[in-house]
Amino acid sequence: MNAPESPSAPAHFIRTRIARDLEDGLHTQVVTRFPPEPNGFLHIGHAKSIVLNFAMPTEFGGYTNLRFDDTNPAREEQRFIDSIKEDVAWLGYDWKNECYAPDYFETLYEYALHLIDHGLAYVDEQDADTIRAQRGTLTDAGVNSPFRDRPVAENRDLFQRMRAGGFADGAMVLRARIDMAAPNINLRDPVLYRIRREHHHRTGNDWCIYPSYDFAHGQSDAIEHITHSLCTLEFEDHRPLYDWLIEHLPVPSRPVQIEFSRLNIDFTVMSKRRLTRLVEEGHVSGWDDPRLPTIAGLRRRGFTPEAIRAFCTEIGVTKSESVIPFSELERHLREDLNVRAPRRMAVLRPLKLVLTNFPDAETEWLEAPNHPQNPDLGLRRVPMTREIFIERDDFMEQAPKKFFRLKPGGEVRLRNAFIIRCDEVIKNGDGEVIELRCSMDPETRSGQPGADRKVKGTIHWVSAEHAERAQVRLYDRLFGVPHPGGDRAVDFIEHLNDQSLEILADARLEPGLGEARPGQFFQFERMGYFVPDPDGRPGAPVFNRAVTLRDTWARLEKQLRG
RNA sequence: UGGGACGUCGCCAAGUUGGUUAAGGCACGGGGUUUUGAUCCCCGCAUUCGCAGGUUCGAGUCCUGCCGUCCCAGCCA
Numbered sequence: 001m002n003a004p005e006s007p008s009a010p011a012h013f014i015r016t017r018i019a020r021d022l023e024d025g026l027h028t029q030v031v032t033r034f035p036p037e038p039n040g041f042l043h044i045g046h047a048k049s050i051v052l053n054f055a056m057p058t059e060f061g062g063y064t065n066l067r068f069d070d071t072n073p074a075r076e077e078q079r080f081i082d083s084i085k086e087d088v089a090w091l092g093y094d095w096k097n098e099c100y101a102p103d104y105f106e107t108l109y110e111y112a113l114h115l116i117d118h119g120l121a122y123v124d125e126q127d128a129d130t131i132r133a134q135r136g137t138l139t140d141a142g143v144n145s146p147f148r149d150r151p152v153a154e155n156r157d158l159f160q161r162m163r164a165g166g167f168a169d170g171a172m173v174l175r176a177r178i179d180m181a182a183p184n185i186n187l188r189d190p191v192l193y194r195i196r197r198e199h200h201h202r203t204g205n206d207w208c209i210y211p212s213y214d215f216a217h218g219q220s221d222a223i224e225h226i227t228h229s230l231c232t233l234e235f236e237d238h239r240p241l242y243d244w245l246i247e248h249l250p251v252p253s254r255p256v257q258i259e260f261s262r263l264n265i266d267f268t269v270m271s272k273r274r275l276t277r278l279v280e281e282g283h284v285s286g287w288d289d290p291r292l293p294t295i296a297g298l299r300r301r302g303f304t305p306e307a308i309r310a311f312c313t314e315i316g317v318t319k320s321e322s323v324i325p326f327s328e329l330e331r332h333l334r335e336d337l338n339v340r341a342p343r344r345m346a347v348l349r350p351l352k353l354v355l356t357n358f359p360d361a362e363t364e365w366l367e368a369p370n371h372p373q374n375p376d377l378g379l380r381r382v383p384m385t386r387e388i389f390i391e392r393d394d395f396m397e398q399a400p401k402k403f404f405r406l407k408p409g410g411e412v413r414l415r416n417a418f419i420i421r422c423d424e425v426i427k428n429g430d431g432e433v434i435e436l437r438c439s440m441d442p443e444t445r446s447g448q449p450g451a452d453r454k455v456k457g458t459i460h461w462v463s464a465e466h467a468e469r470a471q472v473r474l475y476d477r478l479f480g481v482p483h484p485g486g487d488r489a490v491d492f493i494e495h496l497n498d499q500s501l502e503i504l505a506d507a508r509l510e511p512g513l514g515e516a517r518p519g520q521f522f523q524f525e526r527m528g529y530f531v532p533d534p535d536g537r538p539g540a541p542v543f544n545r546a547v548t549l550r551d552t553w554a555r556l557e558k559q560l561r562g
Numbered sequence: 563u564g565g566g567a568c569g570u571c572g573c574c575a576a577g578u579u580g581g582u583u584a585a586g587g588c589a590c591g592g593g594g595u596u597u598u599g600a601u602c603c604c605c606g607c608a609u610u611c612g613c614a615g616g617u618u619c620g621a622g623u624c625c626u627g628c629c630g631u632c633c634c635a636g637c638c639a
Binding site: 011012035037039069070071072074075124127128131132135136137138139140141142169170172173175182183184185186188191193194195196210212213214216217233234235236237238239240259261266272314315316318319320321322323324325327328331334338339343372373402404405413414415416417418419444446451452454455456457458459460523525526527549550551552553554556 | 563564565566567568569573574575576577587588589596597598599600601602631632633634635636637638639
């Protein structure tokens with residue numbers, strides 16, 4: 001069962017086109033494919049493509065294949081195949097067939113012979129540099145290869161011997177015979193097959209010739225009866241070649257290629273080349289580093305499939321290039337988690353607070369709703385004791401007038417408890433505040449008649465005796481500039497934000513949170529949405545902050561400071 | 563000095579075959595509710611569609627010219 005697209009799905013040109021094709025009777029169902037090359041992990045840009053490719057058949061009837069487009073033996077690995085399958089499934093999609101381009105190598109070889117027999121392909125014995133030089137430039141036409149008019153029989157013989165392993169790597173290639181003067185460079189006799197003696201993760205050493213992307217992709221689409229082959233804009237120039245091959249080959253169906261713009265997000269990088277560098281050079285902890293826009297990274301960070309899908313749907317599908325703010329992704333996570341994340345209290349940077357009129361050595365269990373708007377999530381009991389921790393940031397000795405939290409002599413409500421007054425500030429020798437002494441107003445205890453007394457602020461807290469210690473990891477954008485790859489003169493690595501990870505070693509959590517496991521999510525009230533990280537162990541929990549709450553105060557405070 | 567594509571509010575993005583006042587979301591501003599400065603709820607937010615002409619009773623939608631941005635010269639995908 002595939003995840004439904006959100007009901008607010010806007011109209012877009014691909015949906016319109018498919019609807020029209022169906023109306024025109026071109027197809028009775030829509031068949032798409034998601035065709036990753038297994039040489040890296042999937043990222044949020046792939047998610048956009050995945051959502052599109054799965055949503056169309058779900059909406060109109062039909063199905064989607066997962067096809068590993070691995071025609072280049074040099075760079076593909078099984079672990080990437082495994083991660084891709086895991087990520088697509090996690091996003092909520094079931095593919096109909098799991099396909100591999102190499103499964104079509106035999107058919108593709110026959111197709112190549114077909115082209116040769118019809119005088120549409122030839123074996124070129126020139127080296128790569130010569131072929132490149134002959135290709136011409138953007139403004140000048142190319143020149144014909146001296147091997148271009150080789151007789152069919154000779155081409156056939158040579159190509160068969162290429163396959164049989166009769167020639168060295170790079171000794172010759174098979175080229176389509178189209179037009180060396182074509183304004184579209186892709187049509188200037190593109191290479192269809194090259195010789196590569198490398199072990200392929202799928203076909204082993206069965207082949208020493210491998211088809212190029214252009215020769216493999218469209219034909220694979222046709223073999224799978226793909227009706228709409230959806231890809232990104234950079235393949236627009238390849239469409240004439242895609243169509244040419246489909247037209248001249250005895251393929252079982254005639255797919256069409258439709259291009260849309262790829263997803264860009266600010267303050268991050270999305271190209272596989274750059275992501276690979278970040279991982280291999282150790283700038284991040286791995287493909288699933290929570291700061292990465294990879295699906296695995298986002299998952300570990302705390303993103304939900306629902307939020308990612310909603311994001312991908314809402315940004316739309318067009319042909320215009322756009323850059324979406326990372327904050328837009330975060331907003332969708334908040335929107336999703338706000339309605340379903342259980343609330344908890346956790347103090348990230350603890351400050352000791354003593355309730356001077358609270359009975360010593362006594363524990364009072366207070367009721368706290370798990371969700372302020374949704375009573376179905378139930379209640380829990382949280383322990384209150386004489387000594388508690390509050391957030392350091394919730395106390396200011398020299399507070400500006402709009403500061404609604406604790407200050408000397410001031411009052412504040414303890415969430416789910418009662419109102420307290422700050423009577424005394426205790427400092428150490430360095431003048432650092434190390435403890436607050438406060439008195440509570442018992443009349444204002446939650447559920448009591450006096451509980452409706454209003455104070456400006458409410459802060460969270462945790463019983464010192466009962467709190468669980470945890471490590472909490474806070475994440476910021478990986479790069480310090482909106483377009484890290486934008487300036488080719490500067491290595492994007494230079495733009496890394498060295499503050500992108502902050503580790504808080506001594507956070508204190510409401511009891512029970514230590515047992516939480518990856519896959520669960522919580523709102524730590526007033527602090528954001530947090531998820532357990534797989535690095536955590538029993539007795540030593542680790543939480544990731546997926547995203548903060550909207551923070552109007554932080555904005556106001558910034559303005560006040562100018 | 564080639565070819566392909568794109569240009570509607572700060573960011574996305576709808577705009578049927580040209581037809582009255584240019585959807586929606588986000589952001590932003592204002593107000594209300596609130597034991598999360600969260601959530602939620604109201605209200606506001608493009609006389610204008612890259613620019614300049616033209617056709618027309620009427621153009622974001624048609625025509626012409628210009629400007630800007632992106633992609634293409636891998637035996638990568």
